[in-house]
Amino acid sequence: MTAPYETPAHATLAAEVARVVESVSGVAFLRPGLTDRLRSVVSRPGVAPAGVRMTRPDGDGPWQVEIHVVVLRRARTVDVARGVRDTVERHLDTLAPARSAPQVTVKVTGLV
């Protein structure tokens, strides 16, 4: 799940979201996008990290964020997913408090 972004700022924001997601307890890593990793996507500008998709369908409206993560088996999966959602919501709220709350979807794509 790699997503092209309209502006470098959006891609940077997605990368920042990816960073905070990876810091959540129980997250092993973002969906690795191994195919992309083996044939690097880095030369394509505006491509987000695998595992994060951010769109804003209404232009200036709330972000719709989709996160794909691989979770550690020793943690309860739903608790980790909730932690990811809450962390992303808090982070985006910190960056832009006046905006409408983002809609965050979390999908667990693997357990390790």
Added chain:
Amino acid sequence: MTDRTDPPNTPSAQGDDELLPCGRLLSRTWDDWEQQTDDPHLRSCPHCRQAVHGLDDLESVVRGLQQETDTTAAAYDTEPLTRRIMDVVRLELRPGRPLPLGEPAEDLWIMEAVAARALRAAAETVPGVRAGSCRLLDGGGDGGDDGTVEVRLDIHAPADAPLPELAARVREQVWEAADRELGMVIAAVDIRVTDLVPTSMADDQEGGSA
């Protein structure tokens, strides 16, 4: 199972190597990073740093799995580690459909193949049981979708086991894994015994989750 895949990847068609926007070849950047070359460009260039970040992530994951797998044993067997990494790759290619985690309105999901694997593993904690097909259907009755899931699990059972008790134990393990390990709301667990295995063979069987 619904075939639900991500959009196809579209790697750039530049052969096996790639030219980064800074003018360096990706292969050289990775090589310099692995050799720990003292190169100011590598530290300051955002393109090179991004290029090594992905490789660094993958290496961190593998290192973490190695630590969990106890690679210090003299006769270290790489097979379990390889299997776990390939599990991640396989699940990425064939994830199935998303199933609800937690409460229905939470917008949290787990991919079908991931949940099925965890539930099959739970079933196989009952001695002698080998799990087969594990289908996860929408719960809530006819056409209903209340955020619950019905589990339909096929098992091979030891020939000398009392089947009602065995099925009850398997069901209990599956319920418990769904609730305590995953956090899925399960409406029902249907167990179907599809084969009876001689006890000696059942003892020898390893986990059958594939």
